[in-house]
Amino acid sequence: MKVFIVGFVLIIAVFTLPGFSQGVDIQDVGTISGSLQSDIQTYTQDSLIGAPEVPERILSNTFFNLLFTRGNFTAGIRFESYQGPLLGIDPRYGTSGNGTGLGIPYRFAKYADDNFEVTAGNFYEQFGSGMIFRTYEERNLGFDNSIDGLRLRFMPVDGMKITGFIGRQRSFWELSNGLMRGGDLSIDLKEMCDSLLPELMQLTLGASVVSRFQADDQDLLKIPKNVLAWSTRANFMYADFSLELEYAYKVNDPSATNALSYNSGNALYLNASFSGTGYGVNFAAKRIDNMDFRSDRTATGFAQQVNYLPSLTKQHTWRLITLYPYATQPTGEFGMQADVTVTLPKGAGLGNDETLISLNASVIHAMDTTRTGTYTYDVAFWWADRTYYRDVNVEITRKFGKDFKMTLAYINVQYDQDVIERRASPNESVFGVITANFACLELWFKTAKNQSLRTEFQFMSAASQPGAKLALQNGDWVLALAEYSISPHWYFTVFDEYNYGNYDEKLQVHYPNVAVAYNAGALRVQGGYGRVRGGILCVGGICRPVPASNGASLNVTYTF
Amino acid sequence: MYLIIALLSVFTLPSGIKAQDSSGSRIPSVKIRSVAGVIVNTEDISTDNKPVIVSFWATWCKPCIQELQTYHGLYESWQQKYGATLIAVSIDDSRNASKVAPFVRSRNWTFPVLLDVNQEFKRAMNVNNVPHTFVIMNGKVVFSHSAYSPGDEDELEELLKKLTGKEG
Numbered sequence: 001m002k003v004f005i006v007g008f009v010l011i012i013a014v015f016t017l018p019g020f021s022q023g024v025d026i027q028d029v030g031t032i033s034g035s036l037q038s039d040i041q042t043y044t045q046d047s048l049i050g051a052p053e054v055p056e057r058i059l060s061n062t063f064f065n066l067l068f069t070r071g072n073f074t075a076g077i078r079f080e081s082y083q084g085p086l087l088g089i090d091p092r093y094g095t096s097g098n099g100t101g102l103g104i105p106y107r108f109a110k111y112a113d114d115n116f117e118v119t120a121g122n123f124y125e126q127f128g129s130g131m132i133f134r135t136y137e138e139r140n141l142g143f144d145n146s147i148d149g150l151r152l153r154f155m156p157v158d159g160m161k162i163t164g165f166i167g168r169q170r171s172f173w174e175l176s177n178g179l180m181r182g183g184d185l186s187i188d189l190k191e192m193c194d195s196l197l198p199e200l201m202q203l204t205l206g207a208s209v210v211s212r213f214q215a216d217d218q219d220l221l222k223i224p225k226n227v228l229a230w231s232t233r234a235n236f237m238y239a240d241f242s243l244e245l246e247y248a249y250k251v252n253d254p255s256a257t258n259a260l261s262y263n264s265g266n267a268l269y270l271n272a273s274f275s276g277t278g279y280g281v282n283f284a285a286k287r288i289d290n291m292d293f294r295s296d297r298t299a300t301g302f303a304q305q306v307n308y309l310p311s312l313t314k315q316h317t318w319r320l321i322t323l324y325p326y327a328t329q330p331t332g333e334f335g336m337q338a339d340v341t342v343t344l345p346k347g348a349g350l351g352n353d354e355t356l357i358s359l360n361a362s363v364i365h366a367m368d369t370t371r372t373g374t375y376t377y378d379v380a381f382w383w384a385d386r387t388y389y390r391d392v393n394v395e396i397t398r399k400f401g402k403d404f405k406m407t408l409a410y411i412n413v414q415y416d417q418d419v420i421e422r423r424a425s426p427n428e429s430v431f432g433v434i435t436a437n438f439a440c441l442e443l444w445f446k447t448a449k450n451q452s453l454r455t456e457f458q459f460m461s462a463a464s465q466p467g468a469k470l471a472l473q474n475g476d477w478v479l480a481l482a483e484y485s486i487s488p489h490w491y492f493t494v495f496d497e498y499n500y501g502n503y504d505e506k507l508q509v510h511y512p513n514v515a516v517a518y519n520a521g522a523l524r525v526q527g528g529y530g531r532v533r534g535g536i537l538c539v540g541g542i543c544r545p546v547p548a549s550n551g552a553s554l555n556v557t558y559t560f
Numbered sequence: 561m562y563l564i565i566a567l568l569s570v571f572t573l574p575s576g577i578k579a580q581d582s583s584g585s586r587i588p589s590v591k592i593r594s595v596a597g598v599i600v601n602t603e604d605i606s607t608d609n610k611p612v613i614v615s616f617w618a619t620w621c622k623p624c625i626q627e628l629q630t631y632h633g634l635y636e637s638w639q640q641k642y643g644a645t646l647i648a649v650s651i652d653d654s655r656n657a658s659k660v661a662p663f664v665r666s667r668n669w670t671f672p673v674l675l676d677v678n679q680e681f682k683r684a685m686n687v688n689n690v691p692h693t694f695v696i697m698n699g700k701v702v703f704s705h706s707a708y709s710p711g712d713e714d715e716l717e718e719l720l721k722k723l724t725g726k727e728g
Contacts, residue, residue: 487715
């Protein structure tokens with residue numbers, strides 16, 4: 001890595017030398033841009049809510065990106081610091097590697113023109129929807145699975161892209177044991193030959209392979225050293241209708257996450273959508289069987305994931321219901337989701353303003369499996385009776401003139417806590433299924449020029465099955481929030497979550513929070529203080545458990 | 561040690577190196593698809609001296625939706641008065657990317673929407689979080705703003721006036 005950084009410095013130095021041999025004007029040597037994100041949090045022990053004692057008292061995560069661009073050439077680095085990692089972020093960010101939590105785990109150099117692209121160093125890539133390969137960074141969740149290696153892309157003709165890569169995956173401050181390599185072919189028929197398809201019709205086809213090599217270190221079992229996964233996809237569009245299909249397959253890959261199953265894995269994904277002026281409909285189905293794919297077969301949790309299998313459920317952002325988000329079960333699940341959104345125009349029997357109505361429902365079931373041996377099983381195509389998750393929700397937003405807006409939301413969720421939070425073995429029922437009913441009223445007022453007030457009132461009842469064990473946070477909740485903003489600089493937020501219905505009276509506690517944010521252009525500074533309940537934090541497609549905490553926080557972001 | 565060298569060399573570079581917000585860096589080239597299925601090279605978003613507003617957003621981001629809904633109401637007038645274009649870049653990943661087209665159509669948004677499914681454009685533009693809005697002219701970033709609060713559109717309109725020399 002050191003060699004690479006020195007190389008990066010040299011490259012920049014060479015490109016910035018006055019009178020660079022190609023006669024580059026000093027005023028045209030390139031561009032430096034970048035960004036900073038720093039999150040600092042103090043921790044006070046609060047045994048009532050399960051907030052642990054943190055010996056350091058203050059923890060922080062910092063990310064500093066630099067990008068250098070000159071014509072077709074780009075180079076970049078990211079400095080990261082975990083002093084130590086914020087609670088909820090994998091502690092290995094503070095302990096692995098040299099153990100200081102400091103370094104440059106991301107650096108790359110890239111050359112790209114119209115037909116060719118080469119990247120050396122770390123890169124992020126996605127094949128199709130990511131069912132066999134996706135590397136990305138989600139720093140708020142402590143997630144970064146970039147590949148360190150070489151990536152080549154060829155675009156021989158318009159509409160065709162061939163990608164190939166080889167390298168090793170980042171694993172905190174180290175690199176994964178497994179060697180990863182793969183390739184992808186993507187063809188856009190419309191782009192390639194406009195006359196091939198009728199007007200308004202588009203067809204994109206793709207195929208990928210990804211393979212991992214890892215030595216067989218098992219004494220008792222014979223484990224495949226090379227694990228190959230492939231996928232194929234088609235995306236068809238005609239006017240406002242679109243259909244996506246993707247199928248993925250993985251050869252047998254006994255690993256820590258699939259209980260050493262010798263079954264092959266596969267996944268099937270279908271998505272159809274149709275929309276027009278003022279309405280949109282989307283339907284999706286996904287069947288997953290034994291598709292957990294990692295760059296190291298011994299990895300568990302969020303570490304060293306190679307593929308991306310997001311939940312086929314709506315991503316709720318109302319605070320209380322985020323206590324019960326779904327997490328995909330890569331070992332096996334079958335899910336469906338439907339989504340309908342309609343804007344009722346002005347004067348459609350509901351007054352002089354527009355009304356937006358969103359309906360969404362999703363259901364995820366277990367797969368019907370039968371054991372055929374210690375490490376093998378049979379699986380039926382259709383789903384089993386057991387429901388892992390079910391969600392039916394509606395949201396209505398109504399404007400009343402320019403200065404007042406109201407949103408009403410109702411969500412009904414069935415949540416199998418044993419499976420989703422891995423609290424019990426697959427056939428055991430300990431915490432059981434939780435049924436949550438959530439309702440919310442959001443009001444927004446424009447109070448003066450450039451000033452507005454937003455309030456939220458949330459209620460959630462959560463019922464467990466009779467006789468089930470109860471998690472620390474359970475029962476009924478209310479939340480009230482007020483946020484006042486003065487454009488363009490200031491935000492003031494205060495909210496309180498109250499677990500008034502907890503079955504344990506001692507835990508019927510308030511979680512008050514205050515925050516102030518200052519914004520100036522691309523700079524944002526936010527300070528806050530409060531008691532934060534434990535729960536699962538989701539950003540983008542993935543979620544991680546966040547322990548309860550009590551303390552002050554400071555967040556700074558800047559782009560330059 | 562090497563980091564210090566790297567940082568020092570970066571900050572002691574000749575004035576030819578430009579920071580994004582001061583003298584305006586060129587918009588990077590990333591090829592991503594629009595919701596209409598067309599491949600767009602982000603470098604081609606802005607080639608003349610008309611302002612282009614690029615707003616990064618996601619279907620799960622409430623302030624983003626509020627911001628775009630506000631721009632939606634003003635867009636026609638901004639197009640007419642300042643010749644401005646608005647491009648909304650969705651950073652939704654494959655969990656929600658297929659829902660973006662119905663999402664946009666159901667809200668009657670008329671501006672183009674790009675799908676930055678693996679956040680390649682977001683990284684190239686150094687965006688930390690959404691919403692983040694840029695104004696680009698002649699291919700160069702002239703304004704960068706993170707977060708959104710109601711009223712920010714007035715600041716943006718003032719900028720459009722200044723950039724185009726039109727009083728609306």
